[in-house]
Amino acid sequence: MNSRKSVLRPKEQRLLAGLGENIKLARLRRKLTTTQVAERANISRSSLWHIEKGSSHIGIGLYLQVLNVLGLGEDLAQVAKDDVFGRKLQDAKLLTSSKRKKKSES
16 A cells, blocks of 8 residues: 555645535535434544545545435536547547548558
8 A cells, every 4th residue: 555645736625625515515405414424424523524624535435425325426426427528539539540441441
């Protein structure tokens, strides 16, 4: 196991902080306490506090457990689902390959 601590860039830190804030707001909208969510997610209140702060040292599995408690677990399945940039790269490569095949067949 690597003992080096990962360092996030400011933009990445802001994204995680925003995710934590969204999770906290979802909990508050449901009128659930930190104790209720932590117990239902089978995590400590301290871990939930770190999740709601967007801490990077908390594993994604714990984020998923909390999202499931809030009924938002399927939201995680939407991450990178519509990979527009990746598809453009793939299509460009396919078009390039297609042109090469046509030239070699001529």
